[in-house]
Amino acid sequence: MAKRDLALDLFHSFQNGKPTRSKKIKEKAPSPTDPQLLADLLSHLIEERDWKSGIAEGTLFSTWPNIVGMEISQHTNPISLLDGVLTLQASSTAWAVQLQLVSPDLLGTIQASAPGVLVESIVVIGPHGPSWKRGVRTIKVARGPRDTYG
Secondary structure (H helix, E strand, C coil): CCCCCHHHHHHHHHHHCCCCCCCCCCCCCCCCCCCCCHHHHHHHHHHHHCCHHHHHHHHHHHCHHHHHCHHHHHHEEEEEEECCEEEEEECCHHHHHHHHHCHHHHHHHHHHHCCCCCCCEEEEECCCCCCCCCCCCCCCCCCHHHHHCC
16 A cells, blocks of 8 residues: 655645646455454454453463562462452461451452452462372271371
């Protein structure tokens, strides 16, 4: 698609003494076979399938250290986000208690930093203890290796 150089046209019109007529450039409508930008295709796909909330949730999980800060992110992991409830797992019970106390402030930070994510409340759980259920052959009512200690 050629663009007109207006300064050059003006120079030629003064040089010749009469204005020059330029050819009219016809714009052709884009056809489906024309190449398109990948960003445009992805944004159309996201709009069409209503994936905005899912992408916003994935962004929350992937940018967790940037949203809450390095100190909190070193001691917490976001586990799930279901029905507006964000579940966090803390590295220790002390961190779980402290995060539960500051959860309203943390909720405000998350809502301000992650637009499009619907987080209404935060549940903080502590670390999980070791599981004695290992292997294929476990008995449901047995206590594992602890049942022989007396």
